[in-house]
Amino acid sequence: MIKLRQVFGLYGSGYGSRSISTILGISRTTIRKYLRIFNESSLSLKELLCKDGATLFDFFGLAPTTHHSPRLDALSALLPDYAKRLRKRGVTRKALYSEYIKRYPQGYSYCSFNRFLRAYMNLSKTIMHIEYKAGExxxxxxxxxxxxxxxxxxxxxxxxxxxxxxxxxxxxxxxxxxxxxxxxxxxxxxxxxxxxxxxxxxxxxxxxxxxxxxxxxxxxxxxxxxxxxxxxxxxxxxxxxxxxxxxxxxxxxxxxxxxxxxxxxxxxxxxxxxxxxxxxxxxxxxxxxxxxxxxxxxxxxxxxxxxxxxxxLKPLPTVPFELHNRKMLTVQRNGHVRLLGHYYSVPHTYVGKKVTVFYTSQHVEIYQYYRLIAQHIRNYQGFGFTTIKEHLPAAHRLYLEEDPTPYLKRAKEIDPVVEDFLQIVIERKKPLLAACKSCKGILSFENKVGKDRLIAACKYAHKLGVYNYLSKAKGSILQELKKIERTELLILDDFGLQPLDTTARSLLMDIIEDRHGKKSTIIASQIPIGAWYEAIADQTVADAIMDRIIHGAIKIQLKGESMRKRKNI
Missing domain, CATH: 3.30.420.10 (Ribonuclease H-like superfamily/Ribonuclease H)
Structure with missing residues (x-):
């Protein structure tokens, strides 16, 4: 009975009479006879295989066999479970046979075991449509x-x-x-x-x-x-x-x-x-x-x-896939790729390499040869840096641990103007490494030019809106002072109309100091000289400035009605 079902199981899977004969060990003449009877009937293959044993024997004109094989019956009972387990990864025919022969030491040989198992699975394929490894x-x-x-x-x-x-x-x-x-x-x-x-x-x-x-x-x-x-x-x-x-x-x-x-x-x-x-x-x-x-x-x-x-089945990834936009980029020497004006870090070993960047509105993924090497949350800050510390070389990681707090504390001790300026530098300049280096440089001017000049430089740079290149702002102040120093005749008109702030006092001190005894300076004012101390608004600085102005100066006092009044200005 099993042989008869196996014949039509193989036939339904596309095997010819010669192949069926070779696999099952049945003569081709017998197989052709069975196929002829089937093809002359009106039954479908599925209907044929659903019939019970007695009906099949009657259909093909066969007498039921009286031969009974306990060994075959024992194996036949195990075949459904073996076929099911064989679809799982890691399960082999040899392992199944070892289990079978251990249970039935007088059982079939490995070759016969495989033949029966293969025949059952071919039949099973026709009925159950199961042909693949689970999870494949x-x-x-x-x-x-x-x-x-x-x-x-x-x-x-x-x-x-x-x-x-x-x-x-x-x-x-x-x-x-x-x-x-x-x-x-x-x-x-x-x-x-x-x-x-x-x-x-x-x-x-x-x-x-x-x-x-x-x-x-x-x-x-x-x-x-x-x-x-x-x-x-x-x-x-x-x-x-x-x-x-x-x-x-x-x-x-x-x-x-x-x-x-x-x-x-x-x-x-x-x-x-x-x-x-x-x-x-x-x-x-x-x-x-x-x-x-x-x-x-x-x-x-x-x-x-x-x-x-x-x-x-393999587990799902933690983050589900989103359809990405794609760009081919080169990793820059700073260990980042620039995507739409923002910089994202990758492991430093990829510097100079071409990478594929996939990005959505929320995430950025960086691949090289289909291998994911970096993931970031999308950042829309222009010219900003998103850096994972582990991506940097060991020497560079130390800089990321810089804390700007001590710099802000020292700046506050100098003057709130300097503190505010450094705060803006830290906020605008990324990564933190670069901001801390700028803070160090700014505070170093205290020892070079003094507190007053540092305060004045911060005010002037803030006025210019320069926060990334303080040296440039400082340089522009020095250039102006040098230019004034070389001027043969400098006229300061309407001096003292408004009290001087810290920046103005510092700049005036620089100008008077640089020109004293070298170039000519005319200071015109509508207030008496005695009131200039109040206009300078700092007694110590005023003493230093007035000492240099009055010493060796020629004083001219004009009397009469103001020309502005006469011309109705």
């Missing part, structure tokens, strides 16, 4: 017959695509309606399928969809870059179904047919108000489909999935 592949496709949603305002129909995915070993199925067969919708639907299954297979097998495959090829198809990036993110590979090879996609096509039969009829008009409500109805019907007992079996797709396939 995921087949995806779009249904040929579309569904539709209805605009609740206008009543207009909008046709939508139906995405179908199936894990072949358990036949566990996922179905979702999407707006189109675009790359974006395909990637999102496949992502939802993986989340539905709760894991990732080794391979994703699309049916040469345009959104997944650029150029189909019987040997090595060219995969769409974005779909390949999606698969890489989930640590899977894309293996398109071969062109004109129906066996490569038979399972997903069967899943599509079952979608037509079991999902579509469950969709009502009230479910079509939006894509979301349509998918809710699809999920409800899909739940029933996956929980339905398989034909001729005692378990459902869900039970089969939970039993043998779920544990074989």
């Amino acid at each position: 592949k995921l087949f995806i496709d779009f249904a040929g017959d579309r569904q539709y949603i209805i605009n609740p305002t206008t009543g207009q129909k909008k046709y939508v695509e139906v995405f179908v995915a199936i894990l072949p070993t358990s036949q566990y199925t996922y179905v979702e309606a999407v707006m189109s067969q675009s790359k974006e919708d395909l990637i999102m639907a496949t992502r939802h399928a993986l989340e539905f299954f709760g894991g990732v297979p080794t391979m994703i097998v699309p049916d040469n969809l345009k959104a997944a495959v650029k150029h189909p090829n019987g040997y090595e198809a060219e995969i769409n870059d974005d779909f390949e990036a999606f698969a890489t993110h989930y640590h899977a590979v894309v293996m398109p179904a071969r062109v004109r090879k129906p066996k490569d996609k038979a399972l997903v096509e069967d899943a599509v047919k079952l979608t037509y039969a079991r999902i579509y009829p469950e969709l009502k008009e009230e479910d079509r108000g939006s894509l979301e409500t349509l998918n809710q109805a699809i999920r409800s019907a899909l739940e029933k489909h996956n929980n339905m007992i398989l034909t001729g079996r005692t378990y459902s797709r869900r039970e089969q999935f939970e039993d043998i396939e779920q544990s074989q």
